[in-house]
Amino acid sequence: xxxxxxxxxxxxxxxxxxxxxxxxxxxxxxxxxxxxxxxxxxxxxxxxxxxxxxxxxxxxxxxxxxxxxxxxxxxxxxxxxxxxxxxxxxxxxxxxxxxxxxxxxxxxxxxxxxxxxxxxxxxxxxxxxxxxxxxxxxxxxxxxxxxxxxxxxxxxxxxxxxxxxxxxxxxxxxxxxxxxxxxxxxxxxxxxxxxxxxxxxxxxxxxxxxxxxxxxxxxxxxxxxxxxxxxxxxxxxxxxxxxxxxxxxxxxxxxxxxxxxxxxxxxxxxxxxxxxxxxxxxxxxxxxxxxxxxxxxxxxxxxxxxxxxxxxxxxxxxxxxxxxxxxxxxxxxxxxxxxxxxxxxxxxxxxxxxxxxxxxxxxxxxxxxxxxxxxxxxxxxxxxxxxxxxxxxxxxxxxxxxxxxxxxxxxxxxxxxxxxxxxxxxxxxxxxxxxxxxxxxxxxxxxxxxxxxxxxxxxxxxxxxxxxxxxxxxxxxxxxxxxxxxxxxxxxxxxxxxxxxxxxxxxxxxxxxxxxxxxxxxxxxxxxxxxxxxxxxxxxxxxxxxxxxxxxxxxxxxxxxxxxxxxxxxxxxxxxxxxxxxxxxxxxxxxxxxxxxxxxxxxxxxxxxxxxxxxxxxxxxxxxxxxxxxxxxxxxxxxxxxxxxxxxxxxxxxxxxxxxxxx
Amino acid sequence: xxxxxxxxxxxxxxxxxxxxxxxxxxxxxxxxxxxxxxxxxxxxxxxxxxxxxxxxxxxxxxxxxxxxxxxxxxxxxxxxxxxxxxxxxxxxxxxxxxxxxxxxx
Numbered sequence: 001x002x003x004x005x006x007x008x009x010x011x012x013x014x015x016x017x018x019x020x021x022x023x024x025x026x027x028x029x030x031x032x033x034x035x036x037x038x039x040x041x042x043x044x045x046x047x048x049x050x051x052x053x054x055x056x057x058x059x060x061x062x063x064x065x066x067x068x069x070x071x072x073x074x075x076x077x078x079x080x081x082x083x084x085x086x087x088x089x090x091x092x093x094x095x096x097x098x099x100x101x102x103x104x105x106x107x108x109x110x111x112x113x114x115x116x117x118x119x120x121x122x123x124x125x126x127x128x129x130x131x132x133x134x135x136x137x138x139x140x141x142x143x144x145x146x147x148x149x150x151x152x153x154x155x156x157x158x159x160x161x162x163x164x165x166x167x168x169x170x171x172x173x174x175x176x177x178x179x180x181x182x183x184x185x186x187x188x189x190x191x192x193x194x195x196x197x198x199x200x201x202x203x204x205x206x207x208x209x210x211x212x213x214x215x216x217x218x219x220x221x222x223x224x225x226x227x228x229x230x231x232x233x234x235x236x237x238x239x240x241x242x243x244x245x246x247x248x249x250x251x252x253x254x255x256x257x258x259x260x261x262x263x264x265x266x267x268x269x270x271x272x273x274x275x276x277x278x279x280x281x282x283x284x285x286x287x288x289x290x291x292x293x294x295x296x297x298x299x300x301x302x303x304x305x306x307x308x309x310x311x312x313x314x315x316x317x318x319x320x321x322x323x324x325x326x327x328x329x330x331x332x333x334x335x336x337x338x339x340x341x342x343x344x345x346x347x348x349x350x351x352x353x354x355x356x357x358x359x360x361x362x363x364x365x366x367x368x369x370x371x372x373x374x375x376x377x378x379x380x381x382x383x384x385x386x387x388x389x390x391x392x393x394x395x396x397x398x399x400x401x402x403x404x405x406x407x408x409x410x411x412x413x414x415x416x417x418x419x420x421x422x423x424x425x426x427x428x429x430x431x432x433x434x435x436x437x438x439x440x441x442x443x444x445x446x447x448x449x450x451x452x453x454x455x456x457x458x459x460x461x462x463x464x465x466x467x468x469x470x471x472x473x474x475x476x477x478x479x480x481x482x483x484x485x486x487x488x489x490x491x492x493x494x495x496x497x498x499x500x501x502x503x504x505x506x507x508x509x510x511x512x513x514x515x516x517x518x519x520x521x522x523x524x525x526x527x528x529x530x531x532x533x534x535x536x537x538x539x540x541x542x543x544x545x546x547x548x549x550x551x552x553x554x555x556x557x558x559x560x561x562x563x564x565x566x567x568x569x570x571x572x573x574x575x576x577x578x579x580x581x582x583x584x585x586x587x588x589x590x591x592x593x594x595x596x597x598x599x600x601x602x603x604x605x606x607x608x609x610x611x612x613x614x615x616x617x618x619x620x621x622x623x624x625x626x627x628x629x630x631x632x633x634x635x636x637x638x639x640x641x642x643x644x645x646x647x648x649x650x651x652x653x654x655x656x657x658x659x660x661x662x663x
Numbered sequence: 664x665x666x667x668x669x670x671x672x673x674x675x676x677x678x679x680x681x682x683x684x685x686x687x688x689x690x691x692x693x694x695x696x697x698x699x700x701x702x703x704x705x706x707x708x709x710x711x712x713x714x715x716x717x718x719x720x721x722x723x724x725x726x727x728x729x730x731x732x733x734x735x736x737x738x739x740x741x742x743x744x745x746x747x748x749x750x751x752x753x754x755x756x757x758x759x760x761x762x763x764x765x766x767x768x
Binding site for chain 1: 687689
């Protein structure tokens, strides 16, 4: 049955082909949307079946693969030869991810029918969204790093298309470019990381190690365990840092975080998909897969924990003051991804993926709820909204559920996974004191998270009426928008509790147990440290309380507008000037290099070519004048030639011959 | 005649050839150019005659025979040349070669 896993990406590719090729020829534009919904629904059925199957038979590795290119053994750098393969690998991790991708993908697709129905270019939208899902499910099912990289790039280009969906808007076009270029920095590092790993594992291990099997994650029915093979530790450390760079680009971790808030220029549904199931999830998934199959060195682990913990706090601070409802949620995504990265770095890859799992549902819920609000009132400015809880009861409840899950209030989904991460990292600070500051940063971010998400809720939904009287009368969206909200609310409440179902838990424990050689750390599920849990819940409740004090009942906290906090606020709204700094690097640094290259191209290379051309033109122009058409001129040339011949034969040639010694 | 120095004969034919060449290069009248060509050609024919005589034996006869044949060639050549002069005159209304420059670019 697992052999049919390829159907998941195939369905989405079919939807892409049908909607993309035939979409513009059908007059009723919603038609393409329903095709895409139907195919993503079919993909969801297969995906969830695979997930359930993996829960029933935990720890199975099913690798269906075809050899794409085989290099025979030969003396040289790869004495054992190697193969490049394509295939699908169904294992506990990919099954977990497959559930996330297909369920969230289907719900977002369904929601789009209602949210997007007034837009132009709908066939393009549904085709690109389908391709996005196809790429992400292909990435999740990849059985080797090279195939992984191909889908990784496909995910990147799809996000470029979709962020720039409103390409007439200059801000959207530049946001799309920004997302593509910033993640490209990470992509290059990822590729270098693959090469370094491949080189290392081709030099060690039985039968040429990795080189013989290609870039495979599996070794028959069990995972390929690189850490057990060892190798050059410096090389492995650098390779791990490169993989971290790739993941930081895709998952918007510091210092490559700048693109994600700007990616809000795309439709809200696209944001929901990027932030929950595709794109940013790919980076964390890459880290988790690398951690489980290849293993990180302790230096890498510290770097990953550092980046993750710092990003969790750093992004949360920027969300605190932002007036744009979507950007607040965007910063919260960066922050939550930081938690996941930190968990993977501390050696708990599956804990990180568990948070990815729950986060996907409540983050999609938050975005779709925010989308309902935007759809209803036509603005993203929180300070113009207010009192929306009365006309939009369902959306208000859904946003609150998402917010509670994000804030880590039990029993909502976020509590279980976030607490697992905190407990997991806390269990390591004893043996790794360097983790302390990052653990504390992440812990403090719990408070900020609860504060900023409920600040957004109170600003949008509490009070009596909107602050801007010019807003249109709000109303709930059509049923296609409400159904995903209800389903995702249920998942945002219940997804964390799934961890108490033995089958689901086996998804999380199986890879760690199989890959016992990797880190050798037992998983942490269901919190074991009650004091830690109590502290984090207290922080979360405190954050919500502060938000209520400052913004509840339609209050607007004006202290920030007037006081000494103003410079701080400006710093946060300008995102610590990172974007300006990167723009400066782009405008000055890269542009100067480009100017130099342009100069070389224009004047040195083109100059040589044009110089030859001009020289020949001048010479031929002079030579042309010889042809006067006058017979006597030609006769004169004949005579001149004759004289020259005499001179050469009778004077020059004998002279040369005598100089050469008489031949 | 064989006691005369050979360099005198060669100088004579060289002078004749130079006169002919000068005419070819400087005249613009086609008929004058033809005449100049005849002068240059006669310089060449003259060479056959006296180099044949200097070589002794039957060489003198051989040289004279070649000279007679070449005079015949020169006559045919002049016939062709005059035909071209006529054609040029019909085409351009002149026999000035400076006017016949249609083949230049």
